[in-house]
Amino acid sequence: MNSISPFAPETEYQPLPVSGVRFATHSCGLKDSGGDDLLLVALPEGTAVAGVFTRSSTAAAPVDACRANLPLGVARALIVHSGNANAFTGKMGEAVVWETSAAIADIFGCSPRMVYSAATGIIGRSFSPEKIVSHLVDLAGRLDANGGAAAARTIMTTDTFPKSTSRKVATSQGNIVLTGLAKGAGMIAPDMATLLSFVFTDAKIAPTDLQRSLNVANQKSYSKISVDGDTSTNDTLLLFATGQSTAETLSGADLAVFTEALTDLLKELALLIVRDGEGITKFIKVDVNGARTDAEALSAARAIAGSPLVKTAIAGGHPNWGRIIMAVGKSGATVNKRNMSVNLGGIPVARSGDPVAHNRDEDLNAHMGGREIHIEVDLAAGTASDTVYTCDLTYGYVEINAFYKT
Amino acid sequence: MNSISPFAPETEYQPLPVSGVRFATHSCGLKDSGGDDLLLVALPEGTAVAGVFTRSSTAAAPVDACRANLPLGVARALIVHSGNANAFTGKMGEAVVWETSAAIADIFGCSPRMVYSAATGIIGRSFSPEKIVSHLVDLAGRLDANGGAAAARTIMTTDTFPKSTSRKVATSQGNIVLTGLAKGAGMIAPDMATLLSFVFTDAKIAPTDLQRSLNVANQKSYSKISVDGDTSTNDTLLLFATGQSTAETLSGADLAVFTEALTDLLKELALLIVRDGEGITKFIKVDVNGARTDAEALSAARAIAGSPLVKTAIAGGHPNWGRIIMAVGKSGATVNKRNMSVNLGGIPVARSGDPVAHNRDEDLNAHMGGREIHIEVDLAAGTASDTVYTCDLTYGYVEINAFYKT
Numbered sequence: 001m002n003s004i005s006p007f008a009p010e011t012e013y014q015p016l017p018v019s020g021v022r023f024a025t026h027s028c029g030l031k032d033s034g035g036d037d038l039l040l041v042a043l044p045e046g047t048a049v050a051g052v053f054t055r056s057s058t059a060a061a062p063v064d065a066c067r068a069n070l071p072l073g074v075a076r077a078l079i080v081h082s083g084n085a086n087a088f089t090g091k092m093g094e095a096v097v098w099e100t101s102a103a104i105a106d107i108f109g110c111s112p113r114m115v116y117s118a119a120t121g122i123i124g125r126s127f128s129p130e131k132i133v134s135h136l137v138d139l140a141g142r143l144d145a146n147g148g149a150a151a152a153r154t155i156m157t158t159d160t161f162p163k164s165t166s167r168k169v170a171t172s173q174g175n176i177v178l179t180g181l182a183k184g185a186g187m188i189a190p191d192m193a194t195l196l197s198f199v200f201t202d203a204k205i206a207p208t209d210l211q212r213s214l215n216v217a218n219q220k221s222y223s224k225i226s227v228d229g230d231t232s233t234n235d236t237l238l239l240f241a242t243g244q245s246t247a248e249t250l251s252g253a254d255l256a257v258f259t260e261a262l263t264d265l266l267k268e269l270a271l272l273i274v275r276d277g278e279g280i281t282k283f284i285k286v287d288v289n290g291a292r293t294d295a296e297a298l299s300a301a302r303a304i305a306g307s308p309l310v311k312t313a314i315a316g317g318h319p320n321w322g323r324i325i326m327a328v329g330k331s332g333a334t335v336n337k338r339n340m341s342v343n344l345g346g347i348p349v350a351r352s353g354d355p356v357a358h359n360r361d362e363d364l365n366a367h368m369g370g371r372e373i374h375i376e377v378d379l380a381a382g383t384a385s386d387t388v389y390t391c392d393l394t395y396g397y398v399e400i401n402a403f404y405k406t
Numbered sequence: 407m408n409s410i411s412p413f414a415p416e417t418e419y420q421p422l423p424v425s426g427v428r429f430a431t432h433s434c435g436l437k438d439s440g441g442d443d444l445l446l447v448a449l450p451e452g453t454a455v456a457g458v459f460t461r462s463s464t465a466a467a468p469v470d471a472c473r474a475n476l477p478l479g480v481a482r483a484l485i486v487h488s489g490n491a492n493a494f495t496g497k498m499g500e501a502v503v504w505e506t507s508a509a510i511a512d513i514f515g516c517s518p519r520m521v522y523s524a525a526t527g528i529i530g531r532s533f534s535p536e537k538i539v540s541h542l543v544d545l546a547g548r549l550d551a552n553g554g555a556a557a558a559r560t561i562m563t564t565d566t567f568p569k570s571t572s573r574k575v576a577t578s579q580g581n582i583v584l585t586g587l588a589k590g591a592g593m594i595a596p597d598m599a600t601l602l603s604f605v606f607t608d609a610k611i612a613p614t615d616l617q618r619s620l621n622v623a624n625q626k627s628y629s630k631i632s633v634d635g636d637t638s639t640n641d642t643l644l645l646f647a648t649g650q651s652t653a654e655t656l657s658g659a660d661l662a663v664f665t666e667a668l669t670d671l672l673k674e675l676a677l678l679i680v681r682d683g684e685g686i687t688k689f690i691k692v693d694v695n696g697a698r699t700d701a702e703a704l705s706a707a708r709a710i711a712g713s714p715l716v717k718t719a720i721a722g723g724h725p726n727w728g729r730i731i732m733a734v735g736k737s738g739a740t741v742n743k744r745n746m747s748v749n750l751g752g753i754p755v756a757r758s759g760d761p762v763a764h765n766r767d768e769d770l771n772a773h774m775g776g777r778e779i780h781i782e783v784d785l786a787a788g789t790a791s792d793t794v795y796t797c798d799l800t801y802g803y804v805e806i807n808a809f810y811k812t
Contacts, residue, residue, distance in 0.1 A: 054735075055736075056732070056735030056736055057734070057735050057737075057738070057739070057740070057741040057743070058731045058732065058734055058735030058741055058743055058746070059735065085728070087728065087731065087732075088728060088731045088743075088746075088756060088759070088761065089760070089761065090744070090758075090759045090760030090761070091760070092760075122726075122728055123728020123729065123731055123732060124727060124728040124731060124755075124756060124761045125728075125761060126760075126761055126763075228714045228715065229635075229713075229714060230713050230714060230715045230729075230732060230733070230736065231732065231735065231736035232732065233728075233731065233732050233735050307635075307636050308634045308635065308636060308714065308799075308803075308807070309634065309636045309807055312803070312804050312807035312808040313807065313808065315804065315808040316807070316808030316809045318808075320528075321530060322491070322493065322494060322528055322529025322530040322531075323529065323636075325464045325493065325494045325529055325530060325639065326462070326464065326493075326529060326636060326637065326638065326639050327636070328463070328464055329460075329462030329463050329464030329465065329637065329639050330461075330462055330636065330637035331463075332463070333463065334463070335463045335464055337463070337464055337494075338496070340464070340494075349530075350494060350530060352496075353494070353496045354495070354496030354497070354498075354532075355494065355495065355496070355530045355531060355532055357532075393714075393804060393808075394804060394808070395801050395804050395805075397714075397718070397804075398718050398721065398799060398800060398801050398803075398804060399801075401714070401715055401718035401719065401722070402718040402719065402721040402722030402724075402799075402800070403722045
């Protein structure tokens, strides 16, 4: 139905296996397409876990369950289904999580509090726990360390391509691996700007350190992207550390190296999500400089990235930068109106509070006609800066969300 | 270019003349279409004025000037141009306001601080003050008490029909008249959800009372509508009271009657703006009940009305109410998830935290296929309620804003 994003990679990425992590997928009929929609991930004993979740007050049942499990800090399995978000499904929805977790705990011989759940898809449609539970024994029998690519495909909904990436990182304790999966497409907005993302590493890291790393990395990645300004009921970012590498427990400088690699990996996944934004024809980078504070830099960048009028102007290829001024104005960020400047593709269109009467219309139109758009704004109010990534708002977005049921 | 909104009135409204108020319009070449784009309104000596303006930090030069004039509380003229917002036009933009006000003050023999300015149209395009000043003497010679309908046409930009209405009101002091003009279409969001609106009355009211009435009426009208969540640099709502009616200065119960009539008039104009929302095919009323506080009721209603995913679902005619749950979740309003309920067109789709397995799919589809959509949400968290009006998000919105320059 949806044509593949023009920003899709030419070939499907094959993520690196992570020692101790095994995947199995299946179709249990939640996706209308009949494709795989059920993912089981097995994790070895001693796996530490960290998580970040949607701030929605109507969060889905799996999110509530993850939050309740997290203080224990230990995971043995992850169960994910796509096609149905299990959000606003009342008592039946809670039963899906409980019964699924209990069945997996039985199979793996662990506490149900070590089983993590996530879901994505349509909201408010109930289904019986049996729909998942009946497949679990079969799934547990087919676990495969090389199943990462299939896992990335299984969690897709309106995504037009699977998203995964890996990093090999050297620490003073030895080499470690990180592999991350993500799915996005729509309902993408800060805070917690992803639908689902799962990262696995064979590093040995204490749960509290793991959570601190994840918070830092999330702030610099998923919190800096936007597709449509809507926030999912299901946003879930989980990080599992199996401790199966030869490296000893990471701390100090090694932990910093890990956090940097994790940030880099999440940034790549976050940008893949934007590059698969629903109906995308243009990828947009918004740089805000000269802000009074970091918070105001982010707020101005988000206002520009989130404005339907900015996004439609870019869809049309017009250098209609007045809408950028408008968006900054509504952001609440302090602005020195008489000194504010705007560049498009490096070309000044406004300088020190005045429009630039430029002779570079051709260059400007060429930039706006391209696929990668760069907006730079200087608020002239301080020295803080930030960057947010987004995509344009097109007929395609309306079509996907108005005329197809997801 | 833009087809006329399906919600346009069949015949153009002819607003009632207001004693002491005279209009003249002209084309000075700011609108690409060549239509009238310059409006001069003359007001008699002793006219009181009140105003509400955009909260944008990149407000246009005319807004800054109105704000500066307002403490004086007295007006003799209003000059409005459309097609160019005179926003982010630097020193040249300020000169347009100063020189225009000075020239009108000369003609009318008043202080330039009694001349009010407003503008709407493209942002960041400079023009010379002469473009307006050269027409002022001619305009002043053609002032006409019956020019209200032409005035409403002149201030239009992407509006597909002119917006005006009048009220005749009986007070204990005698009858008074109110006539209001408005223009909207895009960049419509609270707070101060209009581009331009001007209200004239022949009542005699002290400036401080007038401002208090306007604040109340604005909160109940323009602050309750949304088209696209963007906020204009030029939003201006001005209320002029000429005091030329036979009624004495209004106070007490008469002032309350006036405030009620003003609220009713602004509500009608606000709904006309929504009914001319860019690309509209469906008019949406969002009722939120059971909120913990008034502020939370408004915030939840605005989140629903502003969500691109809700608005595209409605464009497609789908009862995809999970997106309403999502929007409430991101609003920050307190929600009793296990007791929350949602109706569409009066038909329950979620009750007490559970989806309704209903047998009324036909009724539901009939309602969603109609032109007037009614969303009701009960947050089950308290007793506060509010209502917000909006429109759907369509191909038409994208087309107007991506592929035509405004």
